[in-house]
Amino acid sequence: MGEQARITAVLGPTNTGKTHYAIERMLAHRTGVIGLPLRLLAREVYDRIVKLRGPSVVALVTGEERIVPERTQYWVCTTEAMPQGLLPDFLAIDEVQLCADPERGHVFTDRLLRARGTHETLLLGADTMRGAIAALVPKVQFARRDRFSELLYIGPKKISRMPRRSAIVGFSVDQVYAIAELIRRQKGGAAVVMGALSPRTRNAQVDLYQNGDVDYLVATDAIGMGLNLDIDHVAFSSLAKFDGRRMRPLQPNELAQIAGRAGRYTRDGTFGTTGEAPGLDEGVAEAIQDHRFAPIRKLQWRNPDLDFGSIPGLIDSLEAKPDDERLTRGREADDLMALKLLGDVDAVRQRATGPKDIQLLWDVCRIPDFRGISHAEHAGLLETIFRYLQEYGRVPDDWLARQVKRIDRTDGEIDTLSKRLAYIRTWTYVAQRSGWLDDETHWRGATRAVEDRLSDALHERLTQRFVDRRTSVLMRRLKQKESLVAEVNDKGEVTVEGQYVGRLEGFRFSQDKAGSPDEAKTLRQASLQALKPEFHLRADRFYNAPDTEIDFTDQGGLMWGELAIGKLVAGPEPLKPQAEAFVDEEAGPDVQQKVQRRLQHFIDRKVATLFEPLMNMQRDETLTGLARGFAFRMVEAMGVIPRDQVAGEVKDLDQDARSMLRKHGIRFGQFTVFMPLLLKPAPTRLRLVLWGLSQGLDEFPDSPPPGLVTIPTHGDAPDSYHTMAGYRRAGDRAIRIDMLERLADMLRAEDSRGGFEATADMLSITGMTLEQFAGLMEGLGYKAEKGEREKVKPVAEVVPGDAEPSAPADAPEPGPDAADAPTPDTPVMDAGEEPQGGITGQPEAPAPAEEPAPEAEVEAVPAEGTAPVDEVADNVEKVDDQIAETPEEEILPGTAPDADAGPEIEVYYTFTWAGFGRKREGNRPPKGKGKPKGKGKRPPQAKGKGGDGQKGRNYESRPPKKDKIDPDNPFAAALMGLKDKT
Numbered sequence: 008m009g010e011q012a013r014i015t016a017v018l019g020p021t022n023t024g025k026t027h028y029a030i031e032r033m034l035a036h037r038t039g040v041i042g043l044p045l046r047l048l049a050r051e052v053y054d055r056i057v058k059l060r061g062p063s064v065v066a067l068v069t070g071e072e073r074i075v076p077e078r079t080q081y082w083v084c085t086t087e088a089m090p091q092g093l094l095p096d097f098l099a100i101d102e103v104q105l106c107a108d109p110e111r112g113h114v115f116t117d118r119l120l121r122a123r124g125t126h127e128t129l130l131l132g133a134d135t136m137r138g139a140i141a142a143l144v145p146k147v148q149f150a151r152r153d154r155f156s157e158l159l160y161i162g163p164k165k166i167s168r169m170p171r172r173s174a175i176v177g178f179s180v181d182q183v184y185a186i187a188e189l190i191r192r193q194k195g196g197a198a199v200v201m202g203a204l205s206p207r208t209r210n211a212q213v214d215l216y217q218n219g220d221v222d223y224l225v226a227t228d229a230i231g232m233g234l235n236l237d238i239d240h241v242a243f244s245s246l247a248k249f250d251g252r253r254m255r256p257l258q259p260n261e262l263a264q265i266a267g268r269a270g271r272y273t274r275d276g277t278f279g280t281t282g283e284a285p286g287l288d289e290g291v292a293e294a295i296q297d298h299r300f301a302p303i304r305k306l307q308w309r310n311p312d313l314d315f316g317s318i319p320g321l322i323d324s325l326e327a328k329p330d331d332e333r334l335t336r337g338r339e340a341d342d343l344m345a346l347k348l349l350g351d352v353d354a355v356r357q358r359a360t361g362p363k364d365i366q367l368l369w370d371v372c373r374i375p376d377f378r379g380i381s382h383a384e385h386a387g388l389l390e391t392i393f394r395y396l397q398e399y400g401r402v403p404d405d406w407l408a409r410q411v412k413r414i415d416r417t418d419g420e421i422d423t424l425s426k427r428l429a430y431i432r433t434w435t436y437v438a439q440r441s442g443w444l445d446d447e448t449h450w451r452g453a454t455r456a457v458e459d460r461l462s463d464a465l466h467e468r469l470t471q472r473f474v475d476r477r478t479s480v481l482m483r484r485l486k487q488k489e490s491l492v493a494e495v496n497d498k499g500e501v502t503v504e505g506q507y508v509g510r511l512e513g514f515r516f517s518q519d520k521a522g523s524p525d526e527a528k529t530l531r532q533a534s535l536q537a538l539k540p541e542f543h544l545r546a547d548r549f550y551n552a553p554d555t556e557i558d559f560t561d562q563g564g565l566m567w568g569e570l571a572i573g574k575l576v577a578g579p580e581p582l583k584p585q586a587e588a589f590v591d592e593e594a595g596p597d598v599q600q601k602v603q604r605r606l607q608h609f610i611d612r613k614v615a616t617l618f619e620p621l622m623n624m625q626r627d628e629t630l631t632g633l634a635r636g637f638a639f640r641m642v643e644a645m646g647v648i649p650r651d652q653v654a655g656e657v658k659d660l661d662q663d664a665r666s667m668l669r670k671h672g673i674r675f676g677q678f679t680v681f682m683p684l685l686l687k688p689a690p691t692r693l694r695l696v697l698w699g700l701s702q703g704l705d706e707f708p709d710s711p712p713p714g715l716v717t718i719p720t721h722g723d724a725p726d727s728y729h730t731m732a733g734y735r736r737a738g739d740r741a742i743r744i745d746m747l748e749r750l751a752d753m754l755r756a757e758d759s760r761g762g763f764e765a766t767a768d769m770l771s772i773t774g775m776t777l778e779q780f781a782g783l784m785e786g787l788g789y790k791a792e793k794g795e796r797e798k799v800k801p802v803a804e805v806v807p808g809d810a811e812p813s814a815p816a817d818a819p820e821p822g823p824d825a826a827d828a829p830t831p832d833t834p835v836m837d838a839g840e841e842p843q844g845g846i847t848g849q850p851e852a853p854a855p856a857e858e859p860a861p862e863a864e865v866e867a868v869p870a871e872g873t874a875p876v877d878e879v880a881d882n883v884e885k886v887d888d889q890i891a892e893t894p895e896e897e898i899l900p901g902t903a904p905d906a907d908a909g910p911e912i913e914v915y916y917t918f919t920w921a922g923f924g925r926k927r928e929g930n931r932p933p934k935g936k937g938k939p940k941g942k943g944k945r946p947p948q949a950k951g952k953g954g955d956g957q958k959g960r961n962y963e964s965r966p967p968k969k970d971k972i973d974p975d976n977p978f979a980a981a982l983m984g985l986k987d988k989t
Contacts, residue, residue: 010449012123012124012125012126012127012128012695012960013126013127013128013146013148013790014123014128014130014144014146014147014148014149015127015128015129015130015147015148015149015150016103016130016131016132016136016137016140016144016148017129017130017131017152017649018131018132018133018134018136018137018149018150018151018152019027019133019134019151019152019153019154019298020133020134020153020154020158020263020267020298021154021156021231021263021264021267021268022155022156022267022268022270022271022272022276022797023153023154023155024152024155025101025131025132025152026052026101026131028129028152028686029099029129029131030052030055030056031101032099032127032129033081033097034059034060034081035054035097036095036096036097036124036126036127036598037080037096038080038081038095038096038097038099038123038295039080039081039095039096039097039098039099039124039879040082040089040090040093040095040097040099040124041081041083041084041098041099041100041101041593042084042085042086042089042098042099042100042101042118042122043083043084043086043101043102043729044085044086044087044101044102044105044115044232045202045229045232046069046070046072046206047202047204047206047209047229048101048232048353049067049069049084049085049234050069050072050206050210051689052083053065053067053074053083054370055800056081056083060080062074062076062083063076063078063145064076064078064079064080065079065080065081065083066079066081066082066083067083067084068082068083068085068088068089068090068490068733069084069085069086069088070085070087070375070432070436070439071432071435071436071439072206072435072439072455072639073439073451082095083736085110086100086105086111086114086115087114088100089118089122093719094125095124095125095127095128096124096126096127097124097127097128097129098122098123098124098127098128098129098130099124099128099129099130099131100115100118100119100122100129100130101131101132102115102131102132102232103115103119103130103131103132103140104132104133104135104136104260104264104303105132106119106136106174106306106307107303107305107306107307108307109250109307109337109338110250110337110338110340111307112306112307112308112337113307113308113309113337113340115307116306116307116308116334117308117309117311119140119143119144119306120143120144121311126428129149130144133260133264133300134151134298134300135260135300135301135302135960136302136303137301137302138302138303138304139147139304139306139333141376142333143306143331143333143334154267154298155270155272155273156270156271156272156273156276157270157275157276157296158266158267158269158273158275158276158277158278158295158296159275159276159277159278159296160277160278160279160287160293160295160296161240161277161278161279162279162280163279163280163281163284163285163286164242164279164281165281166186166189166190166193166281166282167193167241169190169194169223169240169242169281170239171222171223171239171735172222172237172239172240173222173224173238173239173240173241173242174223174224174225174226174230174236174238174240174242174269175190175223175224175225175226175241175242175244175282176225176227176228176230176241176242176244176245176265177225177226177227177244177245177279178227178228178244178245178247178248178249180201180203180425182245182906183199183201183225183226183227184199184421184473186225186244186472187199187225187472187681188472188473188963190223190225190473191472191473191475194221194222194223195221195222195474195475196215196220196221196222196223196473196474196475197221197224197225197473197474198212198213198215198216198221198223198225198473198474199212199224199225199226199469199473200212200213200225200226200227200228200229201226201227202222202228202229202230202231203425203428203429204428204462204465205428205432205458205459205461205462206462207458207459207462207463207466208428208462208463208465208466208469208552208705211462211463211466212469212470215470215474216236216237216870217236217237219408220474221474222240224236225473228248228261228264228265230265230268231261231264231265231267231268232250232264235271236268236271237270237271238268238270238271238276239270239274239276239277240269240276240277240278240279241265241266241268241269241276241277241278241279242278242279242280242281242372243262243265243266243278243279243280243281243284244280244281244282244283244284245282245283245284246262246280246284246285246287246344251360259291259294259295259300259301259800260300260301262287262291262295263294263295263298263300266278266295270467276335278295279850304333305333305334305335306333306334306335307334307335307336307337308329308334308336308337309325309331309336309340310325310326310339312322313325313369315362315366315369316362316365317365318346318350318356318359318365318368319350321346321365321369322343322346322347322350325346325431326343327341336803340546341375341376341382341385341985342369342372342373342770343372344382345376345382345385345386345389346368346369346372348382348383348386349354349368349372349386349389349390349393352390354390354394355368355390355393358393358394358397358398359393359397360638364397367393367396367397368393370440370716371389371392371393372389374389374433375432375433375436377429377430377432377433377436378426378429378430378433379429382674388433392437396443396511400446401442401443401444402437402443402444404444404445404446404450407434407437407444407450409452409548410434411434411453411457412432414427414430414431414434414457414461415457415460417460417461417463417464420468421465421468421469421472424461424464424468424806426460427463427904428458428461428462428465428684430459431454431458431461431565432458434450434454435451435454435455435458437450438451438453438454439451477611479562483986486918492504492537493534493538493540493541495511495538495541496646498510499511499512499514499570501534501538502606503533503534503537507838508530508533508534509534511538511541511545512570512571513567513570513571513572513589514534514545514546514572514588514589514590514591514594514598514602515589515590515591516531516534516538516593518530518531518534531697534587534743535591535593538593538594539593539594539595542590542591542594542595542598543595543597543598544599545649546594546598546601546602547601549567549572549601549602549605550602550604550605552605554609554612554613556568557606557609557614559575559610559693559696561692561695561696561707561709561710562706562707563575563576563697563699563700563707564608564697565586565606565609571589571970572587572588572590572602573586573587573588573589573602573606574587574589574605575587575601575610575696575700576700577700577701577703578700579695580643581643581645581698581700581701582618582621582642582645582697583614584610584614584697584700586603586606586607586609586610587603587606588602588603588606590602590603614693614697615691617685617689617690617693618645618646618685618690618693618694620646620671620672620682620684620685621641621642621645621646621682621685623671624638624641624642624668624671624673625638625639625642627671629667630667630668632658632664633656633659633660633664634660634662634663634664634667634668636656636810637653637656637657637660637664637668638668638671640653640656640680641673641680642767645685645694645698645731646681646682646685646694647679647680647681647682647685647686647694647730647731647733647744648679648680648681648730649678649680649730649735650675650676650677650678650679650680657680672684674748676734676744676745676747676748676751677748678744678747678748678751679730679735679744679747679748681733681745682701683745685733686733686743688710688713688714688746691711691731691732691733692710694731695707695708695710695728695731695732698728698731701728706727706730708721708724710732711732711733711734715741715743716743716746716772716773716774716782717734717740717741717742717743717773717774717775717779718732718734718740718741719739719740719741720736720738720739720740720741722809729743730739733745735747737782737783737784737785737786738781738782738783738784738785738786739785739786740779740783740786741781741812742773742783746773747787749772750769750772750773752769753766753769753772757918758922759789759918759919759920760919761919762792762917762918762919763917763918763919764915764916764917764918765780765781765784765916765918767778777914777916780916781793781916781918784916784918788920788921789918789919789920789921790917790918790919790920790921791916791917791918792916792917792918793914793915793916794914794915794916794917795912795913795915796912796913796915797910797911797912797913798910798911798913815985816955835978840897863882937980938955
């Protein structure tokens with residue numbers, strides 16, 4: 008070192024520009040080295056110098072990273088990784104007050120005492136080091152630098168009231184995560200910075216804070232070492248920290264180092280406490296504000312002259328005591344502890360016999376315990392590495408590949424990724440050691456790539472957990488008073504400034520759930536502000552949409568496609584419902600009124616279209632008197648009225664009035680007065696909704712499926728429901744009223760007093776089995792008597808090929824059977840159509856079992872061309888023999904003769920009116936003629952003249968009654984009018 012070399016100690020508080028000054032001085036020389044306390048800070052300084060001089064002349068050397076170009080002029084290093092014996096023109100050591108740190112102090116003290124530049128050396132740190140430096144460094148010059156801005160203490164403050172651009176400091180990982188989670192809920196998110204993070208993760212998190220995505224930073228005391236951030240306020244969540252062995256209170260100078268990060272350049276900063284941390288003592292607060300602290304008197308030291316003659320000798324040299332009273336031997340470090348553990352292993356002692364082997368063992372012991380598991384486990388890993396290096400001269404590639412592969416995974420949560428990141432740092436450190444690997448370049452790149460992937464994954468998880476990017480972006484745009492851009496995709500998903508905020512369902516905004524009420528309020532405010540133009544555009548599209556795009560639901564909802572945009576409410580009359588729109592208040596009154604008007608137009612036109620016959624009848628001025636009154640009754644009942652409810656009014660109507668009402672489509676049935684056109688599915692569906700509104704029901708019964716002749720009854724539904732649905736309740740099922748009237752027409756021809764049986768037409772029109780039809784008739788007021796009888800089959804079924812014989816004159820007529828009922832596969836129909844059999848959903852009638860027909864007594868005369876009788880007998884005998892030889896289980900059903908088979912039995916029902924003796928308008932059965940029909944029940948009919956097989960006649964002693972004209976029959980009414988004229 009020449010005589011012109013100078014040593015300068017630049018001392019002062021934070022925010023004095025010491026590091027910036029050192030970079031300027033280094034670049035003024037041809038070569039230089041700067042040692043920094045943190046890997047993060049080293050990376051930051053490296054990036055700054057690269058921007059100024061380019062990457063080809065700048066080297067970065069840390070424990071886990073080594074970038075050394077061939078033309079290197081400037082070395083940026085962590086203090087531990089500073090190259091020895093390089094003799095640069097310039098050398099700087101930052102944060103020299105760390106000489107007093109119990110863990111790392113001996114490294115800084117060694118650099119303070121021994122590292123020098125050939126032309127200039129700078130020692131940067133706190134003013135508390137002035138006395139120690141003056142005593143230990145001869146010819147040192149001091150330069151005092153004052154803080155560019157003021158630092159003020161503002162006392163305790165809740166996290167919920169923390170000002171923007173604040174840093175909250177915690178001293179454990181759990182504490183940092185808890186604070187970050189709380190800020191995310193209350194403030195939208197926070198960035199997280201810890202010393203254990205990789206530079207890549209740390210830089211990504213700092214960018215979140217620096218670019219304004221979040222306004223809060225949660226960090227450990229790592230931010231106290233030269234990280235330059237735009238922080239206005241620093242809050243301590245604790246005043247104590249764990250130093251590796253015990254919890255201890257933070258010293259005023261340590262608090263000042265961290266608090267000094269508040270304020271940038273000439274902008275003033277503040278500091279205080281938060282959470283469970285008490286307020287600072289008044290004296291401590293004043294000392295931090297005035298930068299007055301007790302001087303550092305003792306520096307940590309470890310002997311640099313090591314003895315590699317033997318392991319015990321190396322340990323003794325490391326534990327040597329200093330000669331200067333200002334120096335104190337540091338506590339046992341991790342590398343020394345590892346050396347002692349390995350020195351007790353026989354295999355290690357046997358291998359470490361010479362200075363070279365002991366030097367190698369010491370280099371292995373200096374691998375940091377990044378994993379932090381246990382000293383014994385860490386020593387076991389070091390033993391394996393030493394064994395490979397001592398035996399093979401290198402670490403095997405396949406073994407290292409397996410170690411790295413286990414770590415190279417990006418799944419898992421924050422803690423898992425943090426552990427993997429710590430593990431990969433061990434192998435990154437090994438890859439940086441010269442001569443330990445065959446292909447150092449490959450493994451440095453491979454371990455760095457794994458670290459980068461883990462760093463990116465960790466940054467992503469930290470952001471997902473502690474940053475609500477959506478809220479932070481919207482809040483930043485609102486503060487900047489910029490117009491927010493909202494977009495709604497075809498699925499209704501709403502994004503504001505590219506952030507998903509919720510879903511627009513019709514004209515109501517369904518907000519995505521946010522963390523806190525304040526956050527949700529802010530999010531909704533920003534979203535609705537951005538959605539105002541979209542509300543107006545959507546309202547215009549809806550107002551001009553055709554009616555085909557709008558529909559109502561069975562529960563009275565109003566839909567625009569798949570979007571619920573309103574509902575129906577009861578109006579002054581059943582046929583005048585009111586539309587209520589679903590529109591957010593923030594959309595404005597114009598949108599609300601436009602949507603409501605369009606919905607009202609739709610439902611008014613829908614009622615007018617589906618109930619056009621009623622509307623035409625209501626507007627017909629030719630209807631007067633009783634006819635007009637009855638028309639209003641039909642309008643109020645929406646086109647369907649049980650006849651027993653208007654029996655008196657129907658009786659009072661004359662033929663002219665009935666004729667006028669029939670012209671409007673009214674049918675006066677025996678059970679119901681109705682309009683057949685209004686029994687179609689569409690009017691029925693709307694009628695049920697309007698009926699539910701008028702009845703004030705909370706839940707409307709569903710409309711029956713279209714085309715069914717009968718449906719199961721709703722036990723809890725009022726009778727008026729079945730009427731509005733176009734059905735009449737009859738027992739366990741309800742029958743459609745138009746089909747009921749057709750059935751009533753058939754029943755008029757039957758003797759309801761003497762009894763009758765169901766015909767095939769009756770079963771076909773209702774689509775029921777005989778048992779179901781019996782239940783229906785009982786529901787209509789008839790009495791059903793069940794009976795059984797022998798079923799007689801024609802002789803033609805016994806002798807195939809013969810002509811079908813005619814039934815004898817005295818044979819009973821075939822009665823209805825369960826097999827005559829239509830099957831469920833028979834198609835269904837709408838009101839007014841001809842029935843075509845069964846109905847959907849009807850239970851299938853069981854088919855009667857096939858039984859062999861009874862043998863007919865026929866004379867055995869061979870027909871022409873047939874075999875002789877003897878041959879037939881021989882064939883029959885052969886068949887009998889085959890049957891006897893065949894096992895019983897192999898005989899097919901119906902192939903073996905069954906001499907014991909009895910006659911086939913059929914079930915039938917006889918129906919009689921159960922209401923004789925009481926007058927009941929509307930339910931009275933028509934008077935039938937003749938006797939009940941059925942098999943085996945009627946006496947043989949007398950033959951007519953000539954024995955032609957015609958039915959006999961019935962004779963009565965009383966004279967025949969005069970035919971009474973049915974007033975409900977329009978043809979009969981016309982006939983009566985003609986008779987009156989004649």
